[in-house]
Amino acid sequence: MKPTEADSQVGGVDWSSSNAAATDLSRMDRYRDLYQERVYKPALVAWSDWRTRFGLLIVGFYVVIALIAALGLYPSPETNQAPRYLLPLENMNYVLGTTATGTDLLALLVHATPEMMLMITSGAIWATGVAVVLGTVAGFKGGTTDRVLMAIADFVMAIPGLPLIMILAIAFTPENPLVLGVLITLNYWAGLGRSIRSQVLTIREQNYVEASRTMGTPTHRIIRKDIIPNLMPYVTVNFVTAARYVIFASVGLYFLGVLPIGAENWGITMYLAYSTAGALYTIEAAHWLIAPMLAILFLSLGLILLGQGMDRVFNPRVRTRLAGESESTAGSEEEDSNASTEIL
Template sequence: MATTTMPRRGIDLSAFGRNRALLAGIVVLGLICLFALLAPLFVDPSQARVGVTVPRRPPSGSNWLGTDGQGRDMFTVMALALPQTLKIGLLAGLISLSVGVALGLVAGFVGGIIDTVIRTASDVMMTIPGIAILVLVAANVREMTVELMALIVAALSWMVATRTIRAQTLSLRERGYVQVARLNGTSGLKLIFIEVLPNLLPFIAASFVLTVSQAMLATVGLEALGLGPQNDLTLGMTIYWAQFYSAIIRGMWWWWGPPIFAIALIFIGLMLTSIGMDSFVNKRVGTQ
């Protein structure tokens, strides 16, 4: 007698429309990304060079966000720094999430000694103060680049995704439809990709938002200490140079204000998205 796979719950797309926090977060992040994509097309990169214009000029019609103490147009600096900051966060998030999902799936589905090794490694890494390692590594790198910074941050932020995906995989592998699929002859990678991974997508999306938030927080912290890319414009390095040249004491709010506002807006968008995703995932878990 032929057996059939038990139906799996799909993703209720209408739930996204009712989730105000998620919608608000997506709108905020969408506007930020839109500005990051379009703004560099309408500015002259030469205006971000040192000494290109009169320094310490407040916002005006010719310089919308004024100029810094080094004679750079702040609007141009912001237009070029925002994409680089987002790039670091997204790269670090993607790398750490990819590692976390792969390790979490293997640990949760295979189990045994492999699960023990992966679980122990993630637990040990979580007990080590990541910011101390980040500062130590960044301080000893000769030339920090955007890509290298993303890789360093990702190397110390894969543990949370690993634990989350492992826990959900342990739960899903015991579900009825997975057992039926196994009895039907489905096994190995095919079972993971067809039966388990599709049901992990909401958790993967939530983990991605969390890892990007953590990566950007660590990145901005390092850059504020002067350990970021020296040859690339980023929001964190703009704040560093503002404090290095005592912009607050000089009353040059337009130097440090815009990057802080942009960073705050990014984190507000990520926070709202995280709250929305968490609510969606919790409801999904509760209905399974």
């Protein structure tokens, strides 16, 4: 039996409209709280740390360079596009100089950036993701699950990483940067997974985790709400470490000629500078070797600074404390402003 209009209006008040308004208000409150916790407070903490600002600036610069290359907004490197062995700033059309084949060195670095960024991203996500999943499950469940997963991790750790990568690269000659990133970090996750398991063994003994288990909270919810947030500072630092490992390993393997050299890469550029121009012994070709080294150095520095800053962002205690201090400061400034206005 449907309620009549008279039933919904008792005492001259439209209760159905009031309930709808209350529901909308509570939904808005939830959205506001979600924005405060997920967006505002993390952004506030990140902006308060100079390391995060500089790290974002450096990594963002490389992302912009990658987009410029991917969209074709900068000329592609070609042989005989300029005089050979131009020094940096000798010709402003080729700011970083040219190589032994007359190729624009800046074009080489720019067009190597997209594949490098894709490789870094895929490798770091693979290594960190597998380590977090297996390490968290092993540490939280314990028993047979823990023994089996850690036995797998121990077996993977026992495999020499560099020879494995070299054999797989020679056997399959992958050219997709996403596949190369996973290949380079194929067994990198094992050691990180063991470290995360040790962290989880400590966290699962905390009182709030025990309380959740006592109340019958599902395992997946405990891991998602109680375990993972406390692991995030540690995971963030190791994500950056895995990304830097991909950079150095890929450049080294390209330099050695193990990975396919069908595309531009900083390691290939360094190899050609060393093998064809004697950049280690000739000052005229030194810029050919130094430029990609600086590109690697600054990207690694940006990732380190960003990782150190994000450590504070993912720490819930630091985020709450700094956000509260910022809000109180903003409130005091607003009160001072209002008092000045009243005086005037």
